[in-house]
Amino acid sequence: MIFTWLDEKETPALSQTDRLIGVMFDLGITTKTQLSVIMGWNATRVRSTINNIRQKAKPKDRDEWIQAVGATGRGGEATYSLGALGLTHAYALLGEDKGSRVPVSGQIAHSLGINEILCRLIQQKGDRKGVQWFGTKQASQYVYHHMTKRKFDEKRLHTGYSVKVQPPKKGRISPDALCGVNGVGSFFIEFDTGTKHGTKLEDQFHRYFQLPSETNMKMPTTIWVTVDEKRAKRLQEVYWNARSDYPKDYKFHEMQIFVAGAETSYMLGDHKDGLKLDLVLNEYDLAIRKAKRLEKELEDKQWEIKKLKDDLRDSQSESNQWEGRHESEERERKKWFDQYSRQLRRVKDMEKWLKKVEERVEKKQNGNMLEKAQMKAVNPFWTEAKGELPHWMKKMLEEQNH
Incomplete structure (x- = not known):
């Protein structure tokens, strides 16, 4: 937890330099203003500590401890991250030997957005008491160890593995942060910069939907925070489209989508009165989407029926033409047969007449x-x-x- 770096009772041996490096390690890329809000230090203390860390290093190594990443913070404020030596020092404080993972400039907007959620929460609450905040790494570890169902692995029983269970399947969620507020609840945090599109975004919703089905643990509410109203509506569309793929009785955990800044009141508990209304609106929205999808399917079916009718009409036309030719030939055959019948009757009449003549001749022979x-x-x-x-x-x- 990030605030452990600042707790003198839990970490009495840490120096002021260690505490700043530890907080920057969890924040990734940050600004002096964010450090001041989160650490509870004034701007002068933050600035002087950063300068002291850099000044103690050799000139060529100063950026290896703390480096300026770019000027994209609030109002063009400079952004900072730990360099390779700073990261090595942080891992040493944690008792880990993980090498270095220097943040890149492409992560600036995402890192600052996550950190701003924590800053707004502290500022609106008034202090950081009762707030727990875990970064991406710790949040992912929580999912791995506490929310992922794993089976006992007999192959690992007599091996050197310390964990005697199978590792979880790949593709599990990796929240940007995990936050807890005493008296309110716990939250998975996802900050959306608006750059993720297509199936990747929908797949992320599916991973959250499917995780609770593996364990009986209560799933923290997932809070999505994004850059503007347009993007929030887009996330809602993707959310409901993904949700419509599941059975009607499927149990979904609570998930909320906010424009940056609107999430703070919710995380502090100011959302209970609106839950029923939100649920009704969401169900109504889902029903509308299903109706539109069914309407589209109906249009497709109607088009198929029309095509079948057209094909049937063409077949009937060909059949009628064949029947017309057949009827014409039948009339010709009937006409010829009638003529033949008339000729045959004339022949028979002539034969009768001849027979009568013969009879008369025989009678008058004498x-x-x-x-x-x-x-x-x-x-x-x-x-x-x-x-x-x-x-x-x-x-x-x-x-x-x-």
């Missing part, structure tokens, strides 16, 4: 030969019968014809 001859002469089918007539009959017929 009758009047003249009548028989006339019938044969009139009927072209019986012209071949002329050879059967007597000579006198042929002569008589010829005279009649003339």
Whole structure:
């Protein structure tokens, strides 16, 4: 905890130089103003201690103890961090041999933003009593050792490992800070500079959502602090989009999103009256988002139905064209069949007529030969019968014809 460096009862052997180096070690990149607020020292004491540390070192090593990183603090204030020798000294005070990890200039905005959350909390509260603050490393260790479920590992039982359990899975959360306020609660702190986008941001929410399901420990409230209102709304959108992927009865721990400065009152307990309203508004917002998503799915389904109808209509059109050709061919076949039927009936009628003639001829064979001859002469089918007539009959017929 950062305030352990300042507690003379807990760390009586530390010098003023040690305390400043220890606090800067936890803050990463900071300003003299932030150091003054957090340590409770006036500006002169902070400035003189920094100068003393640098002056005691050789000129070429002064930046290796405390270095100026850039002028991007409040009002263009200079920012500072420990150099390689300063970090080595801090690790020695902690009894650790970790080498050096000099902060880079790309971390300035993020480090200052985290530190400002602590400064605002101390200033609004009036002092640092009852406040506990753990930096990124200590917060990550808390998650690792107290909030991550691990299984006993038999392979480690008879080995040199000091820990006889399996290490947790990768991808666990690494909060920017862990803060506790007596009488209020504990909070994971996440400071968002507005530079993280896409799936990385949503994945971070998922890691927080999934952590409580591994253990039965109560999850600290996660407080997101960001740079402006526009970014806060964007974080809320990502939060609700990520949350909509889980079952309705999934238990989420409390998570709040603030524009920088608005989080302080919440951390000091001024939020109980608004919890129910926030919950209702959040659930309403979630319902609206689900409705919009379902509306989009409905539009997609309607488009698919329209396409299927168009395809069906095209198929029906082709079918109708085929049926039209089929009907035309059927009419032609029917017309030809009707003609054939009429010709067939005429043939049958002719056969009937011939049969009747034959019957009449047979009846009159023994009758009047003249009548028989006339019938044969009139009927072209019986012209071949002329050879059967007597000579006198042929002569008589010829005279009649003339």
